[in-house]
Amino acid sequence: MTTQPTASHFINGAYVEDTSGTEIPVIFPATGEVIATVYSATPAIIDQALEAAKAAQKAWAKMTGTERGRILRRAADMIRDRNHELSVLETYDTGKPLQETLVADATSGADALEYFGGLAATLTGEHIPMGEDWVYTVREALGVCVGIGAWNYPTQIACWKGAPALACGNAMIFKPSETTPLCALKVAEILHEAGLPAGLYNVVQGLGDVGASLVNDPRVDKVSLTGSVPTGKKVYAAAASGMKHVTMELGGKSPLIIFDDADIENAVGGAINGNFYSSGQVCSNGTRVFVHKNIKEAFLKRLSERLEGAVLGNPLDEAVNFGPMVSERQMGIVLEYIAKGKAEGARLVAGGERVDMEGFFVAPTVFADVTDEMTIAQEEIFGPVMAVLDFDDDDDVIARANATEFGLSAGVFTRDLTRAHRVIGALEAGSCFINSYNDAPVEAPFGGVKASGVGRENSKEAIQHYSQVKSVYVRMGDVEAAF
Numbered sequence: 001m002t003t004q005p006t007a008s009h010f011i012n013g014a015y016v017e018d019t020s021g022t023e024i025p026v027i028f029p030a031t032g033e034v035i036a037t038v039y040s041a042t043p044a045i046i047d048q049a050l051e052a053a054k055a056a057q058k059a060w061a062k063m064t065g066t067e068r069g070r071i072l073r074r075a076a077d078m079i080r081d082r083n084h085e086l087s088v089l090e091t092y093d094t095g096k097p098l099q100e101t102l103v104a105d106a107t108s109g110a111d112a113l114e115y116f117g118g119l120a121a122t123l124t125g126e127h128i129p130m131g132e133d134w135v136y137t138v139r140e141a142l143g144v145c146v147g148i149g150a151w152n153y154p155t156q157i158a159c160w161k162g163a164p165a166l167a168c169g170n171a172m173i174f175k176p177s178e179t180t181p182l183c184a185l186k187v188a189e190i191l192h193e194a195g196l197p198a199g200l201y202n203v204v205q206g207l208g209d210v211g212a213s214l215v216n217d218p219r220v221d222k223v224s225l226t227g228s229v230p231t232g233k234k235v236y237a238a239a240a241s242g243m244k245h246v247t248m249e250l251g252g253k254s255p256l257i258i259f260d261d262a263d264i265e266n267a268v269g270g271a272i273n274g275n276f277y278s279s280g281q282v283c284s285n286g287t288r289v290f291v292h293k294n295i296k297e298a299f300l301k302r303l304s305e306r307l308e309g310a311v312l313g314n315p316l317d318e319a320v321n322f323g324p325m326v327s328e329r330q331m332g333i334v335l336e337y338i339a340k341g342k343a344e345g346a347r348l349v350a351g352g353e354r355v356d357m358e359g360f361f362v363a364p365t366v367f368a369d370v371t372d373e374m375t376i377a378q379e380e381i382f383g384p385v386m387a388v389l390d391f392d393d394d395d396d397v398i399a400r401a402n403a404t405e406f407g408l409s410a411g412v413f414t415r416d417l418t419r420a421h422r423v424i425g426a427l428e429a430g431s432c433f434i435n436s437y438n439d440a441p442v443e444a445p446f447g448g449v450k451a452s453g454v455g456r457e458n459s460k461e462a463i464q465h466y467s468q469v470k471s472v473y474v475r476m477g478d479v480e481a482a483f
């Protein structure tokens, strides 16, 4: 397959090139090879995308939900039919193992298109009787939405933002991370092959400055960002100055609490999924693993044994289950955190270094005896680094778990379901798990509290964030007035 896209941008139903923008090399993280080149959007390209979206949106919103939904569901089927090809592209874009991308990326995007395609026809208002008079409400589209993506799930993020936006009658301009620019172009291409009218799903490439131009443009009504907290604060502030709607899906440093009555095998499995899937580059990861003192050594022993099952190598080989970091830069960031963990006195149980092979591989790393003040317990690392902390008191662990600016996810492993619900109820997090970790079905709301974000993606909740309500008072009698 060729990884070089037809052109850098997809605007008004067609690929568009403009080589006067800054060149962006696309690098395969498993080898460091340049596998494609795209160009950052110039002001003229950004303007073209905004004009196309603005021109197409109103007619799209006037179509029935059934008609809009049919197109989204057709795109979902096409994505499933082409899952293998799209998964290979996702692996080239991100370096994630094909074993993972075959089941977690295009398929998750297809789920979103199918789900919101199905919901599109159900978006209705209310009738509110007021005696003889009444009020009715209409759920209306917002207009032009901008989606800005992170690099860890480029296909999924393009669909998670595009599907609800389009279902509600909006147009979308999506800017992928410059690290992973390839997959969103395929999503745009497939949506249009499925019958989406031109101009409704546009992709423009670029760095943060392109995202910022879009966010600041008065033609834009809504911004949905998946990214880090510092970027989220900037984008939220820029959107606020134009009074735009926002969804912010930001970072986390989520707690995973393992009680001494937990099934250790399942708890270890949850901790592996919550720290090493996608080589740890998952926002909702449970990277602060609080393990009850009574089972700490048993937990660490079993975890170390199971880590031997990590197969590193060419992520296109389906036997490989652990890939490289997305970029050399991200690898550098992760290695710095590992160095801090060692320097601040955490006990290294596994990994702890770059792997001596081609590509940006960092070994799955586990630190034990981590304390709350250590940098690796406080900051989001976004790599395969698990911090294991001890506890022996329920209330104390809840307080420590909540002592962070983040609030994306939280997990609890225990056989005592009363305790599970009590602890989850007390944790400050948006997406939580009991005896599991990191499940993200489209049916469930996804998003954070505190600095981890605003709004929710997926589920019926997302509809609130891509539409607005008009209310209409209807008077049946005469109008009374003071004079």
Ligand code: NDP
Pocket (backbone or CB within 6 Å): 148, 149, 150, 151, 152, 153, 175, 176, 177, 178, 179, 206, 207, 208, 209, 210, 211, 212, 213, 215, 225, 226, 227, 228, 229, 230, 231, 232, 234, 235, 248, 249, 250, 251, 252, 282, 283, 284, 380, 382, 408, 447, 453
């Ligand atoms: P960044 O915050 O660096 O970037 C996110 C996106 O925003 C990129 O497309 C980036 O462009 C763009 N951007 C940067 N600056 C601006 C700006 N001033 N205005 C508009 N857009 C801008 O995040 P990463 O790409 O490094 O992704 C990792 C982060 O994403 C982690 O913190 C992680 O937790 C979070 N994340 C959150 C998820 C969630 O759903 N809660 C899911 C996945 C990741 P460019 O990259 O081209 O500079």
